[in-house]
Amino acid sequence: PASPPRREERLREALGGDGVALRVHEAVITAVAPGAVTPAGSDHFAVFSPYFRRWSQESLREPLAAPRTVRVPDGVRGEPLPDRTQVPGVSPGLPTGGESAGRDLFSRWSRSGLPLYEDRHDDLAGDGTSRLSPYLHFGALSPVELVQRSRTHGGPGAEAFVRQVCWRDFHHQVLAARPGASTEDYRTRHDRWRDEEEAAEDIAAWREGRTGYPVVDAAMRQLRHEGWMHNRARLLVASFLTKTLYVDWRIGARHFLDLLVDGDVVNNQMNWQWVAGTGTDTRPHRVLNPLVQARRFDPDGIYVRRWVPELGDVDGRRVHEPWRLTAKERSALDYPEPVVDLAEGLARFRHARGRD
Ligand SMILES: Cc1cc2nc3c(=O)[nH]c(=O)nc-3n(C[C@H](O)[C@H](O)[C@H](O)COP(=O)(O)OP(=O)(O)OC[C@H]3O[C@@H](n4cnc5c(N)ncnc54)[C@H](O)[C@@H]3O)c2cc1C
Structure with missing residues (x-):
């Protein structure tokens, strides 16, 4: 053992x-x-x-059944629990x-x-x-x-x-x-991740849910509001950060641990590594396309409209591609342009992994 x-x-x-x-x-x-x-x-x-x-x-x-009584040793004092509304950042x-x-x-x-x-x-x-x-x-x-x-x-x-x-x-x-895998690649792919300062604006857009990719933004806002995110959403935002934006998985994992109510080192770090392709995935170089994911797992755009109110009036699956709306429709929206072109992101990743 x-x-x-x-x-x-x-x-x-x-x-x-x-x-x-x-x-x-x-x-x-x-x-x-x-x-x-x-x-x-x-x-x-x-x-x-x-x-x-x-x-x-x-x-x-x-x-086992619950014990009928639990004896607390003498001298252990309880502290009152703070009300969650009093804890900043919750x-x-x-x-x-x-x-x-x-x-x-x-x-x-x-x-x-x-x-x-x-x-x-x-x-x-x-x-x-x-x-x-x-x-x-x-x-x-x-x-x-x-x-x-x-x-x-x-x-x-x-x-x-x-x-x-x-x-x-x-x-x-x-x-x-392999306890070291909580901070180091389980299987190195020799990544030279983008410099954190150089990628700072992209990282901030990802954290705040304003990447211009509605399904990514919906998920990141769900995380902030609920301290929880749907598994499919975790997969696609983690792929977006590590593969499309080519940012170190540790930066994403840190943000998740800060906000997730279920956040734990084991499940979080190992899933991040799985998505980044440095973990146990047997197809480590696969990239999840956020548009394909959105059409497949949010076909009517309901999830996006729930979390991105700026897009609340865009009907059906059109909500996944706001850049395709008419100029007039777009001008009525207070929603950012995409931070990255998907094809360029994919090319950068494939090049970095020596697969082009
Ligand atoms: C990037 C990323 C980070 C994640 N970080 C965490 C984390 O910090 N803590 C955490 O508990 N889960 C994490 N997960 C796994 C999974 O997303 C959540 O466990 C799941 O979404 C919790 O919702 P649920 O209870 O409704 O899951 P359900 O679908 O109802 O699954 C039941 C239970 O199975 C376990 N489970 C399901 N999927 C996974 C999985 N991929 N890995 C490990 N356990 C799983 C969970 O304990 C979950 O509660 C992460 C996944 C990804 C892709």
Whole structure:
């Protein structure tokens, strides 16, 4: 198994000084503990599909019932929690936290959303994913229980959902084996990313949701407002930053970690690396075209109009290409020109990766 995380070691040392022992339980953060399944000759799986096959065969422990009482050691004082409206920089549309809220959400969602998940999970406007990520991140829901209860429901929706939860375990076992991948390329592509100062205006436009590509801007504004973003949107804005604008994935990952309510080093950094092509994607040089993505996953433009009010009066899929509107229509909009030409962005990326 992978060596214990540094945090665990520090905790053990700190408690040891007071004569208190640390008891660590396996598979509480993930459904299957990192290192519990490995391929022949390696300490972790580097490709998802074979990992998923092995992971699916593991028997999971039974979730434990909640303890009837919890004894808090003497001398521990509680501090009042600040109201979220008093904390500067907090996204206004955050979900309610806590285990009860998480369990309620899962119960409701498993009746209505889970059966449709396979068909709906990529639909940006339909919002057909569980939104359970913050509860998993904070440990308010048990991934073991989530997997077991989903399997009990059964059907293609539950199967697709469990597969997605497995991605979380997959990334955990990669990072546990290669902790350096939280800051360094897991697989270098010898990128010489654009200089941060030279790209400063493009980076600011991306962060603020004014790149001139409506689907990218909608997603970045959803992130700021809700502290959450749809997975399809995360994929396309991350591809836009790293491949179309050719900006270092660490800059994007930092911004996500600043704002995401489910933001964690494992899932965030490993997904950023996956999209940037420095991680575990077996097609590392693919580039997601934001227009193709928008037409496919927001065919009526509903998601864009929801988050980019300046384009609220542009009907149907025309909203994805405001530069094609008539000059008169455009002059009525307070919306920026695209920060980059897609073909030029693609050429720069292909050249940088030595693929032109
Ligand atoms: C660039 C980028 C950054 C990301 N950063 C994070 C992050 O910081 N924290 C985080 O939890 N997820 C992250 N993800 C993964 C994924 O986008 C979110 O887990 C998902 O959108 C959460 O919404 P949901 O709970 O409705 O997901 P659902 O579709 O309902 O999936 C159920 C659960 O499966 C897990 N899951 C789903 N997809 C992934 C995935 N690709 N990788 C790992 N776990 C997954 C999550 O725990 C999620 O709650 C990132 C993805 C990308 C492309």
